[in-house]
Amino acid sequence: MLTCTTKVVVLSKYKEELSKLKKFITKLQIYISHNNDSFETENKKVLFTISYLEDKAFEFIKTYLENYNLYIANSKEMRRDTVRMFNNINKFIKIIKKVYRELYKEEKAV
Secondary structure (H helix, E strand, C coil), X not given: CCCCCCCXXXXXXXXXXXXXXXXXXXXXXXXXXXXXXXXXXXXHHHHHHHCCEXXXXXXXXXXXXXXXXXXXXXXXXXXXXXXXXXCCXXXXXXXXXXXXXXXXXXXXXX
């Protein structure tokens, strides 16, 4: 039996450009989909995604990440918004999209 392995290119880091967000998320979803066996839980998908955020993109998520790391052993103490964000990659992506749309609108208004 011949087995074919699909290789997916490693993602580029995402900084803050709203115009590149859709492309980053699409590539991220493809990567996770093709490497799904590498992620035992949803929070590992989220942590993987966070590892590709830089500059303002990382600064936004840093507070949630600190809360997550602080209470990972006891999720009952974790903030609800952190739990929601780390328990589902699709919710995490939805939050990122919303935050960046709002930030982009604020920057254009200034």
